[in-house]
Amino acid sequence: MAAPPLPSFATDQSPPRFRSRRGGVGSVGDRLYGGWITASALVIPALLLLVAIVIAGSSWPALQTLGTRLLTDTVWDVPHARFGLLPALLGTLASSLLALTLATPLAFGAAIFVSELAPPRLRRPVALLIDGLAAIPSVVYGLWGLVVLVPWLRRDVIPFVRETLALGDVPLFAGPAYGPSLLAAALVLAIMILPFITAVAREVLQAVPRSQREAALALGATRWEMIRDAVLPNARTGLVGAMILGLGRALGETMAVTMVIGNAHVLPTSLFQPAYTIASLLANQFAEASGPLHVSALMAAAGVLLAVTIVVNGFARWLVRRTEQQR
């Protein structure tokens, strides 16, 4: 071969590296890489552990001093060191459950629309628009709620119910009402969790095999009957999971609720009265907490919220996972 002596790439010219290793990580690069990904993976459980430790540790003084009164007292009086979480806790649950009740039928309707009834050309735009609701930041919802929703409640809805419908004496609609209220919070929360429930419900519905639908139609079912008898029963567990996921989101929501709920330590017995949630309590008071007991009580409140959220979310995830396994 008279070819000019270009360096040949035929196999490595360096001597073979005899390193003792057994098919695993050997070189420095491999070790660094493995170290990086393992350390990163470990950050997640470490973070959770740290959060638990920090919250539990900081709330200990309040737990020691107040004991169960923390959860059962209805009065939150900082100067007198009375920290009762009951109104806020109940307010959290009430607003979230009410929001869930309002959002679920609409969300399921939208999900059924997108996955079953919509003409193909409408399907994607509608889905995208509903998903767009999820992208709006919480504080913008709060702003809209404060400036648009609350005045509307004050001017139109509350007088309508109390005077026109003459329901002013019903406990549910009683109490001092000037706009910011449990109802306002529930409405805003409902709008905020709507896209999440819809998205999960949509996936669950679309996972029902087409053969089920076709079998029902072939037997002469109307459109609605097919949905009711063939699709929904199959998706039941997943739909419940979607609802609970929505609930989980509502429980942790802070900004929008703080801006429209009125922030009053009152047991949530009336829809029109201002109320409180734990998240709003934290948002309002934490930055100006006076004294270590106050801070500790707020930490305990955060701990309660944390516990409730983890339980609810975990349950929801388990449900959704069960649907997937059943398929």
Next chain:
Amino acid sequence: MDRQLPVGERATLLARRRRSAIMTSLVWCASAVCLLPLVLITAHLLIGGARVLGPRFFTALPAPPGVAGGGVANGIAGTLLLLVIAAAIGLPIGLGAGLYLAERTRTRLAEAVRFLADVLSGLPSIVIGIFVWELIVRPSGQFSALAGGVALGVLMIPLITRATEAMVQLVPNALREAALALGYSRARTSLTIVLRTALPGIVTASLLAIARVAGETAPLLFTAFGTPYWSLRLDAPVAALPLQIFNYATSPYDDWRAQAWGGALVLIVLVFALSWLARRVTDRRRERLSSVVAGGAGE
């Protein structure tokens, strides 16, 4: 064909059809109602925001109530700073954890981390803010941009982890095999071949995660805290758009409340711009990968 049915059955069929029509229209209504808030909020945003927006809004600092010409310049800059810090924390950890989950997928640590990442993503963001407060703000004695960025970074981690795992798992194993067969070390295979192939999807998810945390207010309440002044220092309070919107909106002053709409519009535009950018990246690159996976663009 209906006319051939006996009368009783025909009536039932009509009733069933009517019920179906009613339910169908109810479903249509439900969907319309779902879209209603979006329409309303968008309308208010545009109207309210337009009233306040102007070049000065982007370049001026917040003005006291009653004084004209206030802006959100420091808020925009502060938000960007916080996002950079958050990304600096969230991306390396999220990428690493996601790669771990995708590659060492059946180990016990991987199962645990997968579950715990879900738990982490469900924590209320205000609790994360309180956590970072205890960890950074209290020992250092001051609110800081660093603390705010850390809080947002912690929020980002589970999002990026899950997205990275999903994208890396999509990379066909044959590609990994081909790289190993050429004599690439495992680290090199993962970084130069697998990660590079999964990158468009990861970039999209990262941008979406950044868009998500850009709108977060609660974790910033006790970490970044906000300030009416211009500050980009890591160790001092920093302004952020969501915080400004919150302060303006809950204030009793009309001109401040009007400015809240302007801030909200800017924030929404930022969030949607990031989301749009994210989707642009995916759409273009996904075609390439799918054509390779399918085995050629046709003979």
Next chain:
Amino acid sequence: MWWLGVPVSDVMPHEPAVTARPTPAVLARVDATPEDGRSAAPSLRFDRLTATYGERVAVRDVSLECAPGRVTAIIGPSGCGKSSLLRCVNRLHESVADARVAGAVHLDDQDVYAPDVDAVDIRRRIGFVSQRPTPFPMMSIRDNVVAGLRIGSRRLDARALDACVERTLRRVGLWEEVARRLDDDPAALSGGQQQRLCLARALAPEPRLLLLDEPTASLDPLSTQRVEELVYTLRGEVTVLIVTHNLQQAARVSDTTAFMLDGQLVEAARTRTLFTTPADPRTEAYITGRFG
């Protein structure tokens, strides 16, 4: 004995290449004629190889000799373990989590599974092409060809790289088709072209042992023919182990054929012998199409 290549300019023709420490010199092979002093193709010997994925036994006690510079085909029905056997040669088998190996695979006289042997190093010296085309998606065609060369910290001469790209692409018959678009995305190529690109990528480091796992399975007849012609031109220089589902291909291309069934080696013989007068009735049943 470990086989090493050395640069063209350093060695006189026909002189055995002297390796660096610690291995002894490579002996010249009987059949292969080293034209330019590069080391000859190695012999490949499976010595009671058993390979498992967790509970599942993929390769069961296989002993097989592949002559240097010759093409050996492995045939058998789906799931018989032929692909696993192939992957044991360059230790790709162990990239799966639960994989275990017993026995030995000898390249010349060096057991690939010896405890002090670096799997990454082995893989660099062996070329491998899998069933479906797998060009690296984020690299250009040119970068794909030289992907196996940029390993190691040595700076590579740009001119030499370009020459290598052209030389290798010509070998696989792809040069005419892609010469003008070397910087393009390989996704734009057809399946047959992508597979030939993968072949080029495997050949660029000029390996002396080539492993082909059903390389033409997803190709059209014309591309298949080109690949088979390429394999034919490699004889003498390269030891080729090719797994194939296509009996005619095995008959066309290989010198020796081995038939596997359920992880075991049933029979191995010179190709013509195996196809005309197989010794084992199972071989005959498979070849005549009674199963698989």
